[in-house]
Amino acid sequence: MTAIIEVSNLKKSYKKRKSKEFVHAVSDISFTVNQGEILGLLGPNGAGKTTTIKMICGLLTPDSGTITVKGINNQEKRLHALRHISAVLEGNRNLYWRLTVRENLEYFAGNRGLSRKEVSKRVEDLLEKFRLKDKEKELVNRLSRGMQQKLAIAVAMLAESDVILLDEPTLGLDVETGYEVRELLKGIVRDYNRTIIISSHDMDVVQDLCERTVIINKGKIVTDDKVENLLRIFDVRAYTITLGDLLSDKQLHLLKEKFPHLEYTPDTYQSTLEIDLAKSEEIYDLFDVLKLESTPVESIDRSTINFEQIFMKIVKGEVENAMAQSS
Numbered sequence: 621m622t623a624i625i626e627v628s629n630l631k632k633s634y635k636k637r638k639s640k641e642f643v644h645a646v647s648d649i650s651f652t653v654n655q656g657e658i659l660g661l662l663g664p665n666g667a668g669k670t671t672t673i674k675m676i677c678g679l680l681t682p683d684s685g686t687i688t689v690k691g692i693n694n695q696e697k698r699l700h701a702l703r704h705i706s707a708v709l710e711g712n713r714n715l716y717w718r719l720t721v722r723e724n725l726e727y728f729a730g731n732r733g734l735s736r737k738e739v740s741k742r743v744e745d746l747l748e749k750f751r752l753k754d755k756e757k758e759l760v761n762r763l764s765r766g767m768q769q770k771l772a773i774a775v776a777m778l779a780e781s782d783v784i785l786l787d788e789p790t791l792g793l794d795v796e797t798g799y800e801v802r803e804l805l806k807g808i809v810r811d812y813n814r815t816i817i818i819s820s821h822d823m824d825v826v827q828d829l830c831e832r833t834v835i836i837n838k839g840k841i842v843t844d845d846k847v848e849n850l851l852r853i854f855d856v857r858a859y860t861i862t863l864g865d866l867l868s869d870k871q872l873h874l875l876k877e878k879f880p881h882l883e884y885t886p887d888t889y890q891s892t893l894e895i896d897l898a899k900s901e902e903i904y905d906l907f908d909v910l911k912l913e914s915t916p917v918e919s920i921d922r923s924t925i926n927f928e929q930i931f932m933k934i935v936k937g938e939v940e941n942a943m944a945q946s947s
């Protein structure tokens with residue numbers, strides 16, 4: 621695996637308005653992005669994702685730390701490094717709103733110093749691939765959000781840069797267009813060996829697209845792992861236990877002491893306990909507490925967990941040592 625981007629000990633603070641205080645938006649972040657992967661950069665609102673993305677694409681200067689793109693330091697050789705990156709940022713789609721779809725593509729292709737023949741070929745290919753042919757004469761400001769997004773990604777493709785940064789690529793798109801954009805992105809990586817970094821709040825999109833995720837919270841990395849690994853680790857740990865009776869206050873207290881993140885849904889006939897076990901042997905601790913009042917266990921299931929639930933657990937800090945325990 622070849623690292624195409626290396627982010628080391630990145631820090632960035634903003635001065636608060638009308639105050640001497642600072643917001644530490646990014647506090648000490650290091651990660652790598654490998655050639656040909658789709659990496660999800662995730663985190664709750666205000667975690668520091670946009671700040672990180674803007675530093676990678678050279679729109680913000682870090683307070684300290686380094687970013688290299690293909691081994692080139694993006695502060696020392698800015699233009700050289702940035703030639704390998706295209707970004708489609710939310711609310712700033714880098715398109716000319718008063719030009720048509722075709723004119724935008726021709727303009728950006730022409731900017732690359734290509735011959736007329738090459739420009740025409742590239743534009744035709746992209747119109748076809750991005751299914752924008754029947755909209756080629758439409759002005760950008762008349763296009764739907766989904767069409768604009770597709771065009772912005774097509775324009776990013778024109779630059780032929782190795783890395784494409786996408787901030788919320790499917791936000792506000794209908795299901796069909798969202799699916800289309802996802803398939804296009806997979807195709808870009810598969811057919812052109814490009815590398816994509818995505819920031820998104822849509823965990824279904826992340827689960828579908830990203831091989832690996834870097835999760836940031838409060839300016840720090842809390843997880844850097846493959847989506848597949850996270851799904852496996854958490855699937856093994858998540859259990860749903862159905863009880864034939866209610867728990868007593870004492871039992872609940874004891875269980876909460878041992879499993880602070882336990883979720884209890886009381887019901888006279890079928891109460892449920894949802895619990896993450898760090899080790900499967902911990903189930904015996906649970907049984908000991910149930911035995912105190914002879915609470916009948918009706919079933920034990922390993923719950924299926926989706927990526928959204930995993931993300932929430934990681935961000936809420938429910939999973940300290942999860943990675944250590946899994947390895």
Ligand SMILES: Nc1ncnc2c1ncn2[C@@H]1O[C@H](COP(=O)(O)OP(=O)(O)OP(=O)(O)O)[C@@H](O)[C@H]1O
Nearest residue numbers: 634635643645663664665666667668669670671672
């Ligand atoms: N220009 C700015 N001036 C002051 N503070 C800022 C500025 N930009 C961002 N911040 C603060 O820095 C922190 C990180 O913001 P950032 O936009 O990077 O987070 P984010 O993870 O992209 O959030 P979101 O998902 O809401 O877009 C937040 O506390 C935010 O309020």
